[in-house]
Amino acid sequence: MTLRFDRRQFLLGSSALVAAGAVGVMPAWAQAANLRLTFWGGQARADRTYGVTDLYEAANPGTTIEGEFLAWNDYWPKLATQTAGGNAPDIIQMDYRYIVEYAKRNAIAPLDEFVGGALKLDGFDEDQLEGGKVDGKLYGISLGANSVAALVNTVAFEEAGVEVPTNAWTYDDLMTMGEAFKSANIRGGMKVIADGSYSEPMLDNWLRQRGKALYTADGKLGFEEADAIEWYTLWNKLRDAGVCVSAEDQAIDTGAVETTMLVLGKAAIMPSNSNQLVGFQAIMKDKLGMNGYPRIAAGVGGGHYRKPSMFFSVSGSSANKEAASAFLSYFVNDPEAAKLLGVERGIPCIAATRDVVAPTLDEQNQLALNFVANLGDLLGPLPPPPPASAGEIDASLIRTLGQEVGFGAKTPEQAGPELISGANAILSRS
Structure with missing residues (x-):
């Protein structure tokens, strides 16, 4: 079953107030674009995600992001069908087990050309960056570390x-x-x-x-x-x-x-x-x-082991790869976005973002953060990405x-x- 949610109904007051202060001149690399976003998860993840897309749209006039989320079992068949038909969303939530397959089939695009420009990854945990690489190229931006x-x-x-x-x-x-x-x-x-x-x-x-x-x-x-x-x-x-x-x-x-x-x-x-x-x-x-x-x-x-809980990747067929990369950059870097996202997708991969998030966490979020940070002798090395x-x-x-x-x-x-x-x-x- 496909679940949809009108992101305009989420955090109508608070996100709008924050966004109002964030509106300004778009960076030179930011392109106005209509972007499509797909991810798996439940309503709690959708609420947080659409809160961030609202903030981003407010800060980048002319850009719209249409989101859709599905349950895990429904997500992959639909994504495969969209990909085969050349109609995959611009921004795709990707899993560690599938990233090799999608990369080798050119279903997702390497992002290296955007790093340092539209895609800012300063201070990103190196092991989480490596987890998103296939054959040395960056195909996925980790949205959090988990276990x-x-x-x-x-x-x-x-x-x-x-x-x-x-x-x-x-x-x-x-x-x-x-x-x-x-x-x-x-x-x-x-x-x-x-x-x-x-x-x-x-x-x-x-x-x-x-x-x-x-x-x-x-x-x-x-x-x-x-x-x-x-x-x-x-x-x-x-x-x-x-x-x-x-x-x-x-x-x-x-x-x-x-x-x-x-x-x-x-x-x-x-x-x-x-x-x-x-x-x-x-x-x-x-x-x-x-x-x-x-x-x-x-x-x-x-x-x-601590693995990338999931990635955001950009579709290989997207006509707006730079604009999609700019949104990925905002998603993992912006302090207000970080506060909305918390640790629902895992522990943030940038130290500065973790510092912003930690004081805002409730008991359950703190529990998740502390669990991943203190695995002790349960912890082993990150395995290589699974085969395609x-x-x-x-x-x-x-x-x-x-x-x-x-x-x-x-x-x-x-x-x-x-x-x-x-x-x-x-x-x-x-």
């Missing part, structure tokens, strides 16, 4: 009489917590965790703790059949014990925030990302907390096979080899 994280309904834990997990928890602890939730039988049988068996980030984290990876630097698989079988076996055990939600319940999750097990109250923990805490809390009454993914054993870390076909492997194999095992259509011993053979076949075609 995978488990979002936790702390109120549900209190009702169940179970201590909220910390960064020290393990998969064995998860089993113990799940059994306690089952005994407490709160909220009509709420489980302790959503089904993570077909969560690509959770699989990646589990593999990294074992010294392996989803993909190697040369774009090959970084794990084997035995690993995949063990992964599916682990989640079968959790599912059979009533620790994670049933396959039937998990199937309700279409990718939209509103359909997740956490929001629907079917699970107290959900594998997610640190920047998503803000969006989830905006539509939930129960107070949420956050900690790392479970460890495979006590003291084992290194599964997490990683998105297809995620959607058509990791998720599908996880569901099939969950519903009992396949055993772990069947799904494990199929994941490896299917992924290798996709990689060989790319």
